[in-house]
Ligand code: FAD
């Protein structure tokens with residue numbers, strides 16, 4: 001007999017597993033289907049984010065930063081560290097343990113919340129029926145009142161650089177190098193390319209980043225992007241803008257990368273090449289011809305503001321639908337959809353999804369950039385506070401970057417918070433909380449901030465919006 005559920009979720013990434021837990025918490029009989037197998041061939045939950053994305057990349061970023069600090073950041077504190085070495089397999093092994101703990105934790109949460117896990121590859125049929133091909137090849141069908149498609153994305157590829165996961169790798173392969181490549185090339189100066197390039201540069205690789213666009217980090221505030229380019233270049237990342245990769249050739253475990261830039265045809269040879277040119281949604285083999293689910297012109301599943309697809313009772317969330325490909329966006333969509341299925345009137349504020357790049361310094365923002373607001377014709381006041389003037393940043397010997405607060409010139413409402421510097425991700429979240437409540441720059445300025453903290457830089461930047469900063473000279477006097 002066909003098993004029947006209130007909700008069937010396809011995919012157990014941060015979109016799907018969160019949606020499944022929330023639906024179960026709301027009293028709905030819920031199943032979640034997942035196909036991903038870990039290195040031991042066991043089905044692992046958590047999706048891209050936990051297995052080969054957010055978490056493992058941050059584990060390597062943290063390890064490599066500690067190594068870098070031990071080599072070159074201790075001296076200023078009077079600490080002499082001699083004979084510092086890096087055991088790459090141990091670093092990668094630590095990352096694997098963290099991944100295992102977290103993915104196992106999701107399985108425990110499923111049990112605790114009564115979510116039924118169904119292992120295998122799912123395909124959506126007509127009338128909210130879902131076909132599951134188990135790992136042993138057996139096929140079964142479950143039926144649902146509601147289906148949530150949370151199948152995520154995979155790394156994009158480009159014809160000139162076919163991935164072999166040996167010399168030419170994607171982001172997944174770049175998390176598992178067993179030794180530091182002497183010369184490393186990264187195609188794509190996006191978030192993933194910069195983070196992975198930073199990991200291996202800190203460990204001693206000579207890193208070249210080739211980026212087809214002329215503009216660095218086009219989604220970031222221009223002032224922040226400029227500072228980021230300067231700082232990352234100083235750290236040794238050779239970021240070549242306007243460089244479009246046109247071909248690769250592997251010979252004797254080395255890869256020669258051909259590219260075109262303003263100076264014409266070029267080629268360089270490397271030990272490893274990471275292809276980090278973005279991600280694409282996974283929809284092939286997911287939808288039966290009569291599933292009723294339509295794709296948009298870019299191949300994403302077409303959804304409305306509440307993640308409803310064109311098939312009644314079928315929803316889609318996360319990387320497989322429009323919007324930023326971020327774990328927290330996927331999770332919040334999962335919560336919204338579960339609540340709406342349970343009859344609540346949940347909404348999601350797509351205007352306030354924070355973005356973070358976990359380089360050092362971190363780069364993070366929420367809301368609009370100064371250039372976007374300018375294009376939209378919005379008059380703004382801007383307050384900037386450099387970490388060079390922060391006592392806490394000086395104590396930590398981490399004074400690069402600044403906090404920038406942008407407020408509407410007429411209403412003083414904060415429209416954007418942009419940070420490059422220590423703790424950027426956490427500081428921007430404070431801005432996001434304020435902005436969600438419609439804060440003005442003056443509101444933030446009137447609050448008491450602990451001293452000495454990095455957060456004081458946000459306080460001072462908010463004060464600077466109206467010329468009231470205390471610890472820097474104000475550009476604008478009031
Ligand atoms: P996914 O996490 O991709 O999960 C989808 C799941 O569905 C997968 O487990 C897949 O196996 C399963 N699936 C697919 N098809 C089927 C099927 N037919 N049947 C059964 N199961 C199926 N985001 C951040 O917010 N912060 C970060 O710091 C960050 N760092 C990243 C670093 C890297 C290197 C990468 C690659 C990504 C990073 N991301 C980060 C992006 C983040 O991982 C994704 O935005 C997020 O995982 C999307 O969640 P999702 O649930 O939509 O999809």
Ligand code: AMP
Nearest residue numbers: 188190191210211212244245276277278
């Ligand atoms: P993101 O989508 O943020 O991960 O960034 C991927 C980056 O890769 C984008 O900035 C693209 O411009 C860049 N890119 C894509 N194809 C190429 C190519 N052939 N050569 C160089 N850069 C590329």
